[in-house]
Amino acid sequence: MSAWTLGCQPPATRRSPGRGSVVTVSPRNFVEPTQWYAAMATFYVSACIFVTDPDDRVLVVKPNYRPYWGLPGGIADEGERPDECIAREAVEELGLVLPIGNLLAVDWAPPVNLQPKAMINFTFDGGTITDPATIHLQEDELDEFAFLPWDEATKRLPAVTAPRIGASHRARKDGNTIYIPTDRS
Numbered sequence: 001m002s003a004w005t006l007g008c009q010p011p012a013t014r015r016s017p018g019r020g021s022v023v024t025v026s027p028r029n030f031v032e033p034t035q036w037y038a039a040m041a042t043f044y045v046s047a048c049i050f051v052t053d054p055d056d057r058v059l060v061v062k063p064n065y066r067p068y069w070g071l072p073g074g075i076a077d078e079g080e081r082p083d084e085c086i087a088r089e090a091v092e093e094l095g096l097v098l099p100i101g102n103l104l105a106v107d108w109a110p111p112v113n114l115q116p117k118a119m120i121n122f123t124f125d126g127g128t129i130t131d132p133a134t135i136h137l138q139e140d141e142l143d144e145f146a147f148l149p150w151d152e153a154t155k156r157l158p159a160v161t162a163p164r165i166g167a168s169h170r171a172r173k174d175g176n177t178i179y180i181p182t183d184r185s
C-alpha cells in the first residue's frame with residue numbers, strides 16, 4: 001500500500017456533482033511518512049555462498065556456536081546489500097576473495113524461537129575452489145570446513161536450511177534462481 005492510498009496527498013478540490021460549486025476535500029486516513037515507514041514489515045537479511053570443488057562436492061562449514069553445519073555466510077549489516085554481505089563474509093570466514101556470481105536461491109522463513117522477525121536468505125554462486133589449502137578459517141567462529149557430496153552435505157544442515165543445497169545445485173545447472181519459501185511452523 002503506498003503513501004498515496006493512505007491519504008498522504010494534500011487536500012484536493014473537485015466539483016460537487018450537479019451543483020457547479022467547488023468543494024475542498026480533506027484527506028482521510030492521513031499518515032505521516034515517518035509513521036507509514038515505521039509501520040512497514042521488517043525482516044532480517046542473510047547471505048551465503050555456494051562453492052564446489054573440482055569433484056562437484058559442496059563446501060560446508062561448522063560454526064563453533066551451534067551444533068549444525070551450514071553454507072559459508074552470515075547476516076547483512078545495516079544498509080549492506082546481500083552480495084556485499086557475502087563478499088565480506090567470504091573474506092572473514094574463509095580468507096578468500098571469491099567471485100560473487102549469480103543469485104541461485106532465495107529462502108524466506110518466518111520468525112522462530114528467539115528470532116522475532118522473518119529471515120530472507122540470498123544464496124550466491126561462488127564458483128569452484130580447486131585448492132582447499134587456500135581456505136583459511138576464521139577460528140573465532142568456525143571449527144572446520146569440508147567438501148562433501150550433495151547428500152551428505154544436505155544431511156549435516158538443519159532441515160530449514162538444507163533445501164538451499166539442492167536448490168542451488170539445480171539453479172546453477174539450469175541458470176535460474178529458485179525461491180524456497182520455508183514453513184517453520
